[in-house]
Amino acid sequence: xxxxxxxxxxxxxxxxxxxxxxxxxxxxxxxxxxxxxxxxxxxxxxxxxxxxxxxxxxxxxxxxxxxxxxxxxxxxxxxxxxxxxxxxxxxxxxxxxxxxxxxxxxxxxxxxxxxxxxxxxxxxxxxxxxxxxxxxxxxxxxxxxxxxxxxxxxxxxxxxxxxxxxxxxxxxxxxxxxxxxxxxxxxxxxxxxxxxxxxxxxxxxxxxxxxxxxxxxxxxxxxxxxxxxxxxxxxxxxxxxxxxxxxxxxxxxxxxxxxxxxxxxxxxxxxxxxxxxxxxxxxxxxxxxxxxxxxxxxxxxxxxxxxxxxxxxxxxxxxxxxxxxxxxxxxxxxxxxxxxxxxxxxxxxxxxxxxxxxxxxxxxxxxxxxxxxxxxxxxxxxxxxxxxxxxxxxxxxxxxxxxxxxx
Amino acid sequence: xxxxxxxxxxxxxxxxxxxxxxxxxxxxxxxxxxxxxxxxxxxxxxxxxxxxxxxxxxxxxxxxxxxxxxxxx
Numbered sequence: 001x002x003x004x005x006x007x008x009x010x011x012x013x014x015x016x017x018x019x020x021x022x023x024x025x026x027x028x029x030x031x032x033x034x035x036x037x038x039x040x041x042x043x044x045x046x047x048x049x050x051x052x053x054x055x056x057x058x059x060x061x062x063x064x065x066x067x068x069x070x071x072x073x074x075x076x077x078x079x080x081x082x083x084x085x086x087x088x089x090x091x092x093x094x095x096x097x098x099x100x101x102x103x104x105x106x107x108x109x110x111x112x113x114x115x116x117x118x119x120x121x122x123x124x125x126x127x128x129x130x131x132x133x134x135x136x137x138x139x140x141x142x143x144x145x146x147x148x149x150x151x152x153x154x155x156x157x158x159x160x161x162x163x164x165x166x167x168x169x170x171x172x173x174x175x176x177x178x179x180x181x182x183x184x185x186x187x188x189x190x191x192x193x194x195x196x197x198x199x200x201x202x203x204x205x206x207x208x209x210x211x212x213x214x215x216x217x218x219x220x221x222x223x224x225x226x227x228x229x230x231x232x233x234x235x236x237x238x239x240x241x242x243x244x245x246x247x248x249x250x251x252x253x254x255x256x257x258x259x260x261x262x263x264x265x266x267x268x269x270x271x272x273x274x275x276x277x278x279x280x281x282x283x284x285x286x287x288x289x290x291x292x293x294x295x296x297x298x299x300x301x302x303x304x305x306x307x308x309x310x311x312x313x314x315x316x317x318x319x320x321x322x323x324x325x326x327x328x329x330x331x332x333x334x335x336x337x338x339x340x341x342x343x344x345x346x347x348x349x350x351x352x353x354x355x356x357x358x359x360x361x362x363x364x365x366x367x368x369x370x371x372x373x374x375x376x377x378x379x380x381x382x383x384x385x386x387x388x389x390x391x392x393x394x395x396x397x398x399x400x401x402x403x404x405x406x407x
Numbered sequence: 408x409x410x411x412x413x414x415x416x417x418x419x420x421x422x423x424x425x426x427x428x429x430x431x432x433x434x435x436x437x438x439x440x441x442x443x444x445x446x447x448x449x450x451x452x453x454x455x456x457x458x459x460x461x462x463x464x465x466x467x468x469x470x471x472x473x474x475x476x477x478x479x480x
Contacts, residue, residue, distance in 0.1 A: 171417045324418035329440035360438055366418045 004211060004219045005195050006235045011090045015125040018132035021093040028097050031201045034105045035061070038197065041205035042217040042282075046083075047073060047153070047190035048265060048293045050281045053197070056187065060177045061106040063185035068108040071162070071181065072099045074115040074122060074191040075146040075153025078263045079315070080295040083221035084191050086233045088115065088122035091195060092129035098194025100137060101201050106187050110140055114158050117145040150264075150319035154367045155188045157321070168321045169367035190293075192221050213239030216280035220291070224249035226298035227256050236279060243275035245296060254301040258383050262292025264312050265372030267379030268305060271298075290375075304402035305384035306391050309377065310335070310342035311406070316373040326364040330357060331373055338377070341388060344395045344403060351392045355381060411449040411475045414458060420469035427470055430461040449475055 008016055008024050016024070031037065039054035060068050072095060076084035088095055099111045113130070115123050123145060130141050144162060146152045152167040159180045161167035180186025196218060200208045209217045216239030225231035229250040236245050242259065246252060259274040260266060261284075269277065269289060277284065281291045299305060317335035322328045334357050337350040358381060361374040381388060390398050397403045414427075414434055423441040433454045435443045450458050450472075462470045 169419075171419050325421060325423045325440055325442035326418070326438060329442070330438070333439070357439075360444070364418060364442070364444070 046192040066184040085119035094195035097198035227300035260297040263295035304399040309380035
């Protein structure tokens with residue numbers, strides 16, 4: 001299987017230091033026309049939204065309004081994801097290389113490494129990696145721990161925190177690429193994305209494209225959890241079938257009705273449809289799914305999709321920044337109704353309400369927190385339609401023991 | 408040619424007073440919690456004056472007119 005980011009010493013050995021990194025991959029190159037090469041590579045952002053990387057870099061590079069800043073986003077607030085923290089723990093120099101290359105390409109003179117405060121191993125590795133870099137590079141690098149909160153990694157929240165110490169989203173416009181850190185154009189890129197850039201700069205876009213399966217390009221990191229022996233991080237060629245990725249993670253440990261693809265901002269997919277899906281951001285988007293931040297969570301037998309969905313909605317309602325009405329009150333109401341349905345204690349109208357509310361939230365917050373929750377809920381209402389009916393009308397759960405286990 | 412507009416809301420500023428839905432019901436309805444839902448598409452010319460009044464009447468200055476991108480012919 002093609003690996004790129006995680007090639008080299010096994011992850012269990014911890015971080016690859018600068019000497020080993022440079023011995024294996026050579027010094028940091030300074031390629032000409034890197035943005036063109038990234039464009040040909042078809043690299044997309046790995047933070048969840050999947051925006052084309054070259055397009056973003058060009059926007060930042062051509063912005064008026066001061067010298068740009070690069071923010072390497074390792075906030076990773078998604079509870080089911082491990083990829084960013086493990087990448088930073090094992091290959092911090094790939095991330096820093098990518099950030100240096102990004103700074104060079106967009107004309108930035110400062111790089112902020114933004115790492116979730118609870119990702120202690122990642123912070124330690126990034127810090128040590130920084131101290132190993134030459135003084136000229138070190139002077140441009142700043143490590144910032146991000147508050148432990150789901151929205152901390154959201155772009156405007158990251159900028160807000162670095163500017164004012166408040167990790168909450170702000171209204172757009174301005175978008176960070178227009179006016180971000182210190183009011184300057186700011187390139188925000190997920191740490192995995194930057195690590196891919198470090199390799200594309202060394203080996204070229206053709207090499208990167210060749211790593212994918214079929215028409216898909218490159219590799220991608222995925223976190224596989226749920227009904228597998230243990231939650232693992234694996235690197236797969238993009239385009240690999242979901243079933244093959246699950247098998248690479250040790251295979252399923254029980255029958256499974258559904259897979260949560262893309263994490264809490266992703267959606268449920270029936271297993272029968274899920275196994276054959278190509279794990280490629282572009283292909284999935286065309287099929288109406290999202291790879292999100294690369295989470296594959298296999299619902300184990302004995303777990304009820306309605307209960308799991310209600311649990312996630314409760315989490316997302318709690319994690320709302322509570323700045324925008326539709327998110328604050330809408331998610332709270334959805335979570336309360338879904339919780340009652342899950343617990344076989346629905347009041348009249350609960351299911352009807354959440355069906356209606358699921359369609360009312362998208363695009364109605366400063367950030368996309370309500371959109372993510374609504375998308376997850378809509379997929380659950382589709383995939384677990386029968387189970388929702390059973391919970392509300394018959395007041396029973398089709399999964400033996402699931403309600404008792406959840407309460 | 409005349410410009411086409413829609414309404415945009417700063418969701419953080421909006422406190423759900425609901426004045427906008429009173430002033431320009433053709434474009435805005437309120438959700439179950441009193442927060443505005445904006446109708447998609449351009450504001451009809453006959454409604455534009457009401458929309459402007461809603462913008463200037465918003466107690467939190469959260470509402471604004473936004474020019475829609477028009478395809479050049």
